[in-house]
Amino acid sequence: MQSRENWGSRFGFVMAAAGSAVGLGNIWKFPYVTGENGGGAFLILYLAFILIFGLSLVIAEMAIGRMTQKNPVGAFRTLAGGAWPLIGYLGVATGFIILSFYIVIAGWTVAYMVFMLSGHLASTDSAQIAEVFTGYIGNGAWSVTTAVLFMLACCAVVVGGIGRGIERASRLLMPTLFVMLLILVVRAVTLEGAGEGLAFYLKPDFSKVTGATFTAAIGQAFFSLSLGMGALITYGSYLSRSERLPGAAFMVVGLDTLVAVLAGFMILPAVFAYALDPAAGPGLTFITLPVVFAQMPAGTLFGFVFFALLFVAALTSAVSLLEVVVAYLVDEKQLSRARAVTWSAMICLALGIPSALSQGAVDSLVFGGQSFLDWAAQLTDILLPLGGLLTALFVGWVMGPRLVREITNDGDVAFPLAGVWLFVCRFIAPLGIAWVLIAGLI
Numbered sequence: 470m471q472s473r474e475n476w477g478s479r480f481g482f483v484m485a486a487a488g489s490a491v492g493l494g495n496i497w498k499f500p501y502v503t504g505e506n507g508g509g510a511f512l513i514l515y516l517a518f519i520l521i522f523g524l525s526l527v528i529a530e531m532a533i534g535r536m537t538q539k540n541p542v543g544a545f546r547t548l549a550g551g552a553w554p555l556i557g558y559l560g561v562a563t564g565f566i567i568l569s570f571y572i573v574i575a576g577w578t579v580a581y582m583v584f585m586l587s588g589h590l591a592s593t594d595s596a597q598i599a600e601v602f603t604g605y606i607g608n609g610a611w612s613v614t615t616a617v618l619f620m621l622a623c624c625a626v627v628v629g630g631i632g633r634g635i636e637r638a639s640r641l642l643m644p645t646l647f648v649m650l651l652i653l654v655v656r657a658v659t660l661e662g663a664g665e666g667l668a669f670y671l672k673p674d675f676s677k678v679t680g681a682t683f684t685a686a687i688g689q690a691f692f693s694l695s696l697g698m699g700a701l702i703t704y705g706s707y708l709s710r711s712e713r714l715p716g717a718a719f720m721v722v723g724l725d726t727l728v729a730v731l732a733g734f735m736i737l738p739a740v741f742a743y744a745l746d747p748a749a750g751p752g753l754t755f756i757t758l759p760v761v762f763a764q765m766p767a768g769t770l771f772g773f774v775f776f777a778l779l780f781v782a783a784l785t786s787a788v789s790l791l792e793v794v795v796a797y798l799v800d801e802k803q804l805s806r807a808r809a810v811t812w813s814a815m816i817c818l819a820l821g822i823p824s825a826l827s828q829g830a831v832d833s834l835v836f837g838g839q840s841f842l843d844w845a846a847q848l849t850d851i852l853l854p855l856g857g858l859l860t861a862l863f864v865g866w867v868m869g870p871r872l873v874r875e876i877t878n879d880g881d882v883a884f885p886l887a888g889v890w891l892f893v894c895r896f897i898a899p900l901g902i903a904w905v906l907i908a909g910l911i
């Protein structure tokens with residue numbers, strides 16, 4: 470068997486994993502979910518979940534991957550057998566579901582880069598922008614086309630493999646993303662009237678916290694960290710044994726959280742500065758923000774940079790989703806990488822088309838008060854924590870100290886909190902996640 474390809478450097482791995490984590494979840498979803506759930510109160514819950522469950526599980530997933538050098542299904546099979554590989558299958562299936570709606574929303578960023586430059590969004594009237602937005606997403610041909618274009622970009626990266634595809638793209642794109650983000654944050658917080666938005670963001674309003682807030686916060690934490698579906702197992706499987714795991718995991722979690730928090734600093738003050746509604750929901754990015762840009766000096770330029778930022782963030786995340794499925798097909802079904810990419814992209818598109826058409830083109834794709842896309846997105850808010858819960862059980866009760874030895878390279882690498890980590894995987898994460906999931910359902 471050909472030996473498995475490895476990341477070329479630590480920096481390359483961290484950029485790729487951070488690229489997976491930093492995505493639409495941070496820049497599109499986090500600010501609007503925060504806006505809907507009482508600002509600072511949601512921020513506190515989100516940060517708590519990242520710290521309590523997120524960090525431990527990121528380390529666990531990366532370690533499982535590095536130890537087995539396999540895709541999620543193969544990894545669980547190698548380590549334990551029995552029913553455990555089902556966690557891997559669940560992960561691959563979840564990857565398909567997420568990618569299917571992810572490409573639709575990412576496709577919107579493709580269209581918006583063009584709209585920004587063509588002047589379609591140059592209006593200070595949000596009703597008019599809303600018309601542009603709904604007109605576009607409600608046009609089935611257009612929304613499918615942009616999803617396909619985005620999928621093609623994603624395939625172009627993944628087909629190149631780990632070093633020359635994913636790592637090379639991430640090393641280039643992630644630093645670019647940080648620069649764009651910083652420019653936009655500085656622009657937003659120096660707008661006149663930004664203070665009110667900062668207060669909303671940082672002062673918790675606990676009256677808005679309900680059971681649903683907890684589910685939203687945990688779903689957001691898992692989604693944002695790319696956790697609970699084997700993406701980090703897959704990326705970890707391309708790590709060489711000499712890599713120091715806890716440090717890399719800290720960096721990835723830190724970068725992801727930083728970008729989400731900064732995205733809040735970029736968007737919420739701007740929304741308040743122009744007296745718009747922070748609880749506008751999913752349209753916050755695509756309807757409210759263009760209004761902000763239209764009023765801002767050099768707004769066209771900043772607007773374009775913003776949607777380019779969103780595109781880049783989405784691309785490096787979608788790449789990791791696709792890689793989970795591709796790694797499974799390559800490892801387990803012995804497909805060539807090119808074939809695996811072609812097949813997974815086609816199945817994903819087939820699943821994504823109903824999502825794309827559910828935004829106004831086909832009425833019957835809206836049911837139970839939500840669109841097909843909303844249903845798919847909501848399902849992942851449950852599937853990811855569920856995957857995380859099962860992984861925690863596996864790590865805590867089946868692997869235990871064996872995985873600690875893996876994380877510390879048999880004692881060579883410091884992992885001072887190993888005891889706490891194991892306790893979290895055994896008790897805190899399974900019970901805590903189960904409690905949040907059940908509380909959210911009832």
Ligand code: PHE
Nearest residue numbers: 490492493494495692693695
């Ligand atoms: N973390 C990505 C985001 O925030 C989404 C994602 C989820 C990517 C799961 C891979 C796996 O947008």
